[in-house]
Amino acid sequence: MNTTPPDLTTIVQAEKKFLGKYTVPVAIILIVLGFLGVMSPVIMSAATDGILAVILILGGLTWVAHSFQMHAHGLGDWLRPLLLLVTGGIMVAMPSAGIASIGLLFILYFAIDAYRNFTRPKALEAIGRGWFIFSGIADILIALLFIVTWPQGSLFLVGIFVGVNLIFDGITLIMVRNTPIGTPTS
Structure with a gap:
């Protein structure tokens, strides 16, 4: 198993090329949407449900x-298209059920991520073991918050977590945009 981290210069160059001159405007839009989502989590949850419903229906x-x-x-x-259409339709017709389902997906995600964080340090021979364990504990606490x-x-x-994610995505885009190529990022 290769535990060597990827070349960060290559990653930064690829990210800079992806959005080009639109990196900062997209980052600002993401940050603003994120703050709106944190301030109005119910609206962000409904928007998330609507976007997922549209994706399912289009699929x-x-x-x-x-x-x-x-x-x-x-x-x-015909089962796959029927399942996609019915699921998307239910999410449109009953958004609260769709949002509750997204909450269940978050529980599953954080449980799996916690498992990965607790088992990953064994493969890395103590490289960042404490951070992986800390992240795993945070994952469990977030999953428990959703469960309770x-x-x-x-x-x-759902709205708060999507909003916070959008904020961090926007900040990450700005940081990547301002990182000189060839400069160590850590």
Whole structure:
């Protein structure tokens, strides 16, 4: 197993090329949206539910078109588009159920991330072991927060976590934009 970190200069160059001159405006938009999400978590939760519903519905319609194009006649060929369309439709019709489902996904994500953080230091031979354990404990606490407050708490927590993530994504874009190429980042 290769435990060598990737070349950070290559990563920074790729990130700078991705958005080019639009890096700072996109970063500012992400930060503003993030702050709006933290200030109005219910609206951010509803927006997150709506965006996921649209993605599911578009995916379902794409699979319907694909199934028609392939002249699919079996039940298995139609289950995926049906599931995507029904799930997206439920998320649109009952946004609170969609937001509660997103909360369950967050619980699963943080539980898996905690497991990874607790098992990862063994492979790295003590490199950053304390930080991995700290991150794992934080993951467990966040998962417990979602579990204890589910389903009502998801209405606020999903919006807050998405908002905070957008803020950090925007800050990261600005930091990457301002990092001189070839300069060590740590």
